[in-house]
Amino acid sequence: MRKKLTILVMAALFLVGLAIPAFAGTEGSPDIYVNGKLIQSDVPAYIKNARTMVPIRFIAEAFGFKVNWAGMNAVHPVQIYPVLPGVNDQAKGVADDYGFFALKPGDTTILFIPRRTESAGRKVFTGQLSEQNAEILTSDVAPEIKDGRTFVPLRVLAEAFGCRVSWDGDTYTVTVGPPDESVLANRSPYVGPFYRQDIVLADLAVRSIDENTIKTGPVDLVAVCGVVPFVVTGGRSGTMLSDVPVAFYVDGKMAGTVEQKAVFADSGWWEADSPLMSWGASAKLPVYLAPGTHKVKTVVDPGEIFFDRDRSNNTKEITITIK
Numbered sequence: 001m002r003k004k005l006t007i008l009v010m011a012a013l014f015l016v017g018l019a020i021p022a023f024a025g026t027e028g029s030p031d032i033y034v035n036g037k038l039i040q041s042d043v044p045a046y047i048k049n050a051r052t053m054v055p056i057r058f059i060a061e062a063f064g065f066k067v068n069w070a071g072m073n074a075v076h077p078v079q080i081y082p083v084l085p086g087v088n089d090q091a092k093g094v095a096d097d098y099g100f101f102a103l104k105p106g107d108t109t110i111l112f113i114p115r116r117t118e119s120a121g122r123k124v125f126t127g128q129l130s131e132q133n134a135e136i137l138t139s140d141v142a143p144e145i146k147d148g149r150t151f152v153p154l155r156v157l158a159e160a161f162g163c164r165v166s167w168d169g170d171t172y173t174v175t176v177g178p179p180d181e182s183v184l185a186n187r188s189p190y191v192g193p194f195y196r197q198d199i200v201l202a203d204l205a206v207r208s209i210d211e212n213t214i215k216t217g218p219v220d221l222v223a224v225c226g227v228v229p230f231v232v233t234g235g236r237s238g239t240m241l242s243d244v245p246v247a248f249y250v251d252g253k254m255a256g257t258v259e260q261k262a263v264f265a266d267s268g269w270w271e272a273d274s275p276l277m278s279w280g281a282s283a284k285l286p287v288y289l290a291p292g293t294h295k296v297k298t299v300v301d302p303g304e305i306f307f308d309r310d311r312s313n314n315t316k317e318i319t320i321t322i323k
Contacts, residue, residue, distance in 0.1 A: 030172040032154075034062040043147040045154075045174070051141045052174055053151040056080065056103075063161070063179055066097075069150075076102035076113070078143070078150055082161070082184045086124070086309060087117070087191060093125040098191050101160055102134075103152065105145045110137040110156060114188035119197075119307040133189055160187075194307050245305075249297040293321050 029044040032054055039045075041058045056078065057067045066081040080101040087098055099114035112135040116127035139156040154174060158165045162183025166175045185195035248255045297317040302308045 030174050032059070033173065033175045034059060035176075035178055037062065041149070043149045043151075046146075046151075049141050051153040051155060053141070053144070053146075054154045054157065054174075055149045056143070056152045056157070057150065059154075059157060059176065068100075072105070076100075076111075077105065078103045082179070082187075084181060084184055084191070084195065086307070087185075087195065090122065090124040091117075091126050092123055093127060095126050098124075098126060099129070099188050103143050103150075105143050105150060108139045108142045110139060110143075110152075110160065111135065112137070112160070112187040114190055117188060117190040119194040122302065122304045122307055124307070130190075135187055195309060197307055197309060245301055245303070247299045247301065249295075249299070251294055293319060295319050 029046055030052060032039040032041075032045050032052075039055075039058045039062060041055045043055060045052060045054045047053070060067050060080050064083050066083075068079040068081070070077050070079060080103075081097045081099075082101070084098065088096055091098065095115060097115060098117045099112060102111045102113055103109075113129055113131050114133055114135075115129050118125055118127075137156060137160055139153050141153045143150055143152040145151070154165060154176070157163070158176065162180025164177035166177075167173075168175070182196070186192040245257055245259055247257045295317060296319075297315065300314040302311075302314075308314070
């Protein structure tokens, strides 16, 4: 009987053990999750002066950023190179980066040193570093080296990268979300203005030219369609975008193309974060439509003409019914 009881107790303890999370931070050493994954560092995070100190290399590399240790005698011992889609993978010129975060153990000042960067159509070109235009961030707790690793306050890191951070006091767990691309772009006075540029096909209407209705037989299918707003929030003075190609498809087949003639005035006339709207891309395409259901689609393809931050929103499709 005693043997059976022992087995039952051991089984119960085993099941209870399964209910305990495999990873749980402690009061002095919280666990850090980045993008849903536990950061496995050979030196754990710790608390100093009420700040969570994290290993900078493990956090930055989890985001795909490059970290360079130049040595304590260097002007900038620790260099963190952020990544922006459409910039780092398109960059030509002096380097494939657009700048870096610079920090020094024992110094509460953290800099972002931009590289002179501009867009020429879709491509991005980089030049020399511009330290005189560096952005300054400050921390109340300085980065420091511990057990051969550079640690930095998580609060400063989140501010620099634009990350969202949450704290679970029950499990001593810190969760770090992905960097904010807009925050990273705006660290650079060169990249920020053009990186926000986005061509968005916002609307699509289909009508006949003469009666605003679709009829069977030869009709001008697309009379006024394709609202193509360019988001150039905070763009550089005198932004001009024109001759944007807009393609039209009917039932999966190319029906024709037009060019959107749009030239924008000084972007300073517009409120911050307001899109510069370009209306009226249209195609007059005689297309015979048989009775039934048809799909009409427009696609904006800037090709190499413009830097377009997000090309996934360049398509609009609607379904029409001909009776």
